[in-house]
Amino acid sequence: MELLGGKLGEKIPEVITLTGGRGRKETRNVLARIAATPACGQLTLVATGRYIGEGFDEPRLDTLFLAMPISWRGTLQQYAGRLHRLFENKKEVQIYDYVDIHVKTLEKMYQKRLAGYAAIGYRAKAESIAEDPADIIFDNTNFLPVYYNDMLNATREAVIISPFVTRRRALQMLPNLEAALAKRVSVVVVTRPTNTYKDKDRPALEKTLASLQDTGVRLLFKANIHQKFAVIDQKIVWYGSINLLSYGSAQESIMRLESPNIAQELLKDLGKP
Known part of the structure; x- marks a missing residue:
């Protein structure tokens, strides 16, 4: 934390680090320094969750960078709540999150946060x-x-990219896939190979995949994929916890944004140019 605060302090003014390991007197001094920062001035806090939880109140804050992953919705709402204080000229609050699609555990944690953002009314904001x-x-x-x-x-x-495919959901999506194919749009589905399914599930799956292929959908098989997303025209991204060709009634979330850079990164991870 001290290293991060020091590096930020080389670039921007008024970076204050608020972490554990301090005595009560030093902590009070840091809080007093925060309170003494002019309302019109720039203020950046580098803090652990313990110090920006319930009871912390600094209404000027309008932006949160999550530098470590969390998954519990209550913690996310608590952190976001620090931004939701009324302050003169504050019209928008932003949270900068990150997702590592290469690590399954971190991706799942992000998907839980995504549902949490939706629950408190946040929207995805594309870069451009x-x-x-x-x-x-x-x-x-x-x-x-x-x-x-x-x-x-x-x-x-x-x-x-849908790791799992069910006949019911694939047939529901089929008319839209056919409409795209009729316009000479290339449609590619990436999913897990049939040999990763239980024996009793394979016949229905093979029949479903054959139906997709018969319409002109190109199938690519990749074992152990866990990502769930769609990229349209290399710029529109649908990303989240919903298997687009197999989702059910469980509460899941997905975000839509337009970002050629994110689209490129997702496709690159699949080994696709």
């Missing part, structure tokens, strides 16, 4: 889209109309 109302966090009950619209408006390519 300032106020696009379609960049938003959805759940499994309301994402389909917007997702279908993106598929219908695809002009070049749609890549769908």
